[in-house]
Amino acid sequence: MTFTEINGVAIHYDWRAGSGMPVVFLNSLGTDFRIWDGVVAQIGDAPILRMDKQGHGLSGLAPLDMDRLVADAAALMDQLNIGPAVICGVSVGGMIAQGLAITRPDLVAGLVLCCTGATIGTDEIWNDRIEATMTGGLEPMGDAVMQRWFSPDFHAQRAVEMAGYRNMLVRTPAPGYAAVSAAIRDADFTQGATGITVPTICVAGEEDNATPPALVRTLSGLIAGSTLYVISAVGHLPGVEVPHEVAQRVITIRTQVGVA
Numbered sequence: 001m002t003f004t005e006i007n008g009v010a011i012h013y014d015w016r017a018g019s020g021m022p023v024v025f026l027n028s029l030g031t032d033f034r035i036w037d038g039v040v041a042q043i044g045d046a047p048i049l050r051m052d053k054q055g056h057g058l059s060g061l062a063p064l065d066m067d068r069l070v071a072d073a074a075a076l077m078d079q080l081n082i083g084p085a086v087i088c089g090v091s092v093g094g095m096i097a098q099g100l101a102i103t104r105p106d107l108v109a110g111l112v113l114c115c116t117g118a119t120i121g122t123d124e125i126w127n128d129r130i131e132a133t134m135t136g137g138l139e140p141m142g143d144a145v146m147q148r149w150f151s152p153d154f155h156a157q158r159a160v161e162m163a164g165y166r167n168m169l170v171r172t173p174a175p176g177y178a179a180v181s182a183a184i185r186d187a188d189f190t191q192g193a194t195g196i197t198v199p200t201i202c203v204a205g206e207e208d209n210a211t212p213p214a215l216v217r218t219l220s221g222l223i224a225g226s227t228l229y230v231i232s233a234v235g236h237l238p239g240v241e242v243p244h245e246v247a248q249r250v251i252t253i254r255t256q257v258g259v260a
């Protein structure tokens with residue numbers, strides 16, 4: 001296990017050395033970096049950085065907002081002297097990836113933005129979720145979240161794995177989940193995304209109940225030259241359900257930027 005200190009907070013990360021353009025993976029709400037295991041196994045010997053954002057996995061927690069989450073990812077890349085890199089983020093990880101491309105374009109060669117948007121949800125959705133988390137913890141919402149994360153096929157055919165991912169969710173510290181929920185609520189990249197110029201693929205899951213394809217299509221429309229790739233029969237975490245699909249999109253962008 002590897003940790004570093006960023007702005008007084010212990011950040012848990014995993015760095016795998018390799019050759020060519022590095023790939024940085026950024027996580028969704030309520031998950032840790034193990035969700036990328038299947039994708040990492042299918043992208044050859046690319047150098048790979050994964051991290052647990054604040055309040056998740058084994059990382060610590062301090063007062064945060066979206067700017068802080070973006071700055072943490074940038075600081076880790078700077079510490080490790082990684083960049084420019086292909087950034088692959090899912091959900092809030094995709095928002096952090098947008099923030100990196102906007103504020104630290106020197107670190108970003110290309111983007112794979114999975115199941116994300118320039119904004120996600122509404123104030124009401126996030127305020128209700130924060131209140132529920134801080135009063136009852138994550139366990140009572142576990143089943144509802146699984147409906148958003150995974151397709152009906154995954155529920156039917158991969159029930160044991162789903163139970164494991166449910167454990168990952170409900171073991172996320174409530175203050176961490178609530179803090180990142182507030183950061184999502186308050187973030188809006190609608191303007192900033194129009195300034196992104198690096199090669200970008202936006203990936204949507206046809207059965208995603210958290211960030212439906214229409215939201216991802218809107219994001220893709222903001223990023224000039226980006227392409228939209230919709231995966232059928234997949235929910236909010238395509239890297240878990242169909243890792244080869246996400247790996248292929250990462251390989252495509254690495255090839256496009258010319259240093260795969």
Ligand SMILES: O=C(O)CC1=CCC(=O)O1
Nearest residue numbers: 028029091092145148210
């Ligand atoms: O609603 C969920 O649980 C899924 C999700 C929304 C933002 C994020 O990062 O994950």
